[in-house]
Amino acid sequence: MNTAPVVPEQTRFRWFILFGVWLIYFSFGVAIASMAPMIAPISVDLGAGYTLMGGILGAWPLAYIVAAIPCGILLDKFGVRSMLLVATLIMAASLFARSFADTPMQMMLAVALFGLGGPLISVGAPKTIAHLFDGTQRATAMGIYVTGPYLGGIFALGLTNSVALPLADGDWRGVMLIYAGLVLTAGVIWFAITCHPEFDKQGSGAEQGKKFxxxxxxxxxxxxxxxxxxxxxxxxxxxxxxxxxxxxxxxxxxxxxxxxxxxxxxxxxxxxxxxxxxxxxxxxxxxxxxxxxxxxxxxxxxxxxxxxxxxxxxxxxxxxxxxxxxxxxxxxxxxxxxxxxxxxxxxxxxxxxxxxxxxxxxxxxxxxxxxxxxxxxxxxxxxxxxxxxxxxxxxxxxxxxxxxx
Missing domain, CATH: 1.20.1250.20 (MFS general substrate transporter like domains)
Structure with a gap:
């Protein structure tokens, strides 16, 4: 009798946690696609040709490769609550640093910084979903959260030149700051969700699986x-x-x-x-x-x-x-x-x-x-x-x- 009302309450809150994960993944997609609509002005401003710009755009996956295993260890040790928040801070810092880059090397380092937080999301998000959902609900939850980066990419590709760039007075550096603020907002919402007492009742803060x-x-x-x-x-x-x-x-x-x-x-x-x-x-x-x-x-x-x-x-x-x-x-x-x-x-x-x-x-x-x-x-x-x-x-x-x- 006492457990009957608890289960639906926990089930409902799982979807709030899913929303927090989805929002971080959405921000991930925005950050990935943020520079693509503005390659021409960025390359002119930095004095970088297409080859060098290709190296800049590929800098974060290179950092991702190096960071993937350490990030997996950190997720095992500290859990998704804190590590997904850290991921949003790293993404925001990368976008913020891009707005101040004056040389191709500075931009490459700023973009590479993003790759240090990427594995925390790629590994942490499915880990969270797998723990909270099972059966058909897991399939549904996986389908929902995977849409995050795609919709984030649509947001950045469709609205950067038509909305964000005019808001930034035509300055691509201002667009980077706008997107940094969006990522930080996602981090604040995730922090608020994880501070709710129901987050711990779901077992979301617990560490699962074998150590690395x-x-x-x-x-x-x-x-x-x-x-x-x-x-x-x-x-x-x-x-x-x-x-x-x-x-x-x-x-x-x-x-x-x-x-x-x-x-x-x-x-x-x-x-x-x-x-x-x-x-x-x-x-x-x-x-x-x-x-x-x-x-x-x-x-x-x-x-x-x-x-x-x-x-x-x-x-x-x-x-x-x-x-x-x-x-x-x-x-x-x-x-x-x-x-x-x-x-x-x-x-x-x-x-x-x-x-x-x-x-x-x-x-x-x-x-x-x-x-x-x-x-x-x-x-x-x-x-x-x-x-x-x-x-x-x-x-x-x-x-x-x-x-x-």
Whole structure:
């Protein structure tokens, strides 16, 4: 009798915690996409060409790789309550530092700072959701929180040139300060949620799972399926990060105004939200690899369509790329989590390894796109690199199917 009213009360508060996690992930997406709509003025102001700008845009994934394992240890030791708050402070500090950067090196360091907090969110968010929800509620909660970075990207791409830049009197540095304030607001809301007594009743402050163990790396990497999935993650993030950062500039090169380029660049993010809510649900274990193959084919076709100057063809490419972009990563993680011989208590470590290897592609994607743009004085070669990576992913998937068989 006494426990009956408590369960729904706890259940309701779980959704407030989910909202706090989603808001931080939304801010994460805003920060990632914040510079993409303003590459032209930023590069002129800093005196940086496309190759150097590609290096700047890829600085945070490089820092992410270095910080992923230490951040996992900190999450185990101090919990998500404090570590997600620290993540918001690091993100805000990165955006704040960008507004004062006067040289390419200063900007690169400011962007790299963001990567030190990224793993706290990538690992801390699913850890929180997995602890609070189970069964169908977990699937629903995962689907909701994964939309955060996509909607944050849509927000930044669609509103930077049309709303934020006018508010900042046309100064990109002011836009960075505006977004820093938005991230801090998300941190304050998270802090308020975690201060509520119900947060501890949910067990959200408790530490779960085994502590970090270097020896476990060898056992997981020994599995051929895992090595193929990690290779796949590099290609997926190469495509995602390259287009996330360079798509607005690619559209400007096609003759779009900055505002139009930002709005059109938001199309893949919008389609990504729809895709990530629908496609992974269809990817049951028996047809998961087939659906992943279809997504890689969509990415390949999109890279060809984006070569066109015709608006209708471009729009088709953006839609296909958006549908593929988010679902590729989500299904790859599902394949990893269901790989035989990975102990359930080591799934967190396996997920951390996935993001660590994936961010190698996160570094190479933006840098290669900028370098190839300089070499070709346009975006033909960069888009061809996306085509080749997509074909390479199909080959890796074929090997994965043989390995599983």
């Amino acid at each position: 163990n270097l020896a476990a790396f060898r056992d997981i990497l020994h599995l051929p399926e895992v090595r193929l999935i990690l290779a796949m993650s590099i290609g997926i993030f190469f495509i995602n990060h390259a287009l996330n950062n360079w798509l607005p500039e690619l559209l400007r090169d096609r003759g779009f105004t900055p505002v139009e380029a930002g709005l059109w660049a938001a199309i893949p993010s919008a389609m990504g939200v729809l895709g990530v809510l629908a496609i992974p649900r269809l990817a049951t274990p028996e047809r998961r690899l087939a659906i992943m193959g279809g997504l890689f084919c969509m990415s390949f076709l999109a890279s060809l369509l984006l070569q066109s100057n015709a608006s209708a063809v471009l729009a088709s490419g953006l839609v296909l790329q958006g549908l593929a972009r988010g679902s590729m990563m989500t299904i790859a993680i599902l394949i990893l989590m269901e790989t035989p011989n990975i102990p359930p208590e080591r799934l967190g470590l396996a997920g951390g390894m996935f993001f660590t290897s994936a961010e190698i592609g996160g570094v190479l994607g933006p840098f290669s796109f900028g370098l190839l743009s300089d070499l070709s004085a346009g975006f033909v070669l960069p888009l061809m690199s996306i085509s080749l990576i997509s074909l390479g992913l199909l080959l890796v998937l074929f090997q994965l199917r043989k390995s599983q068989a």
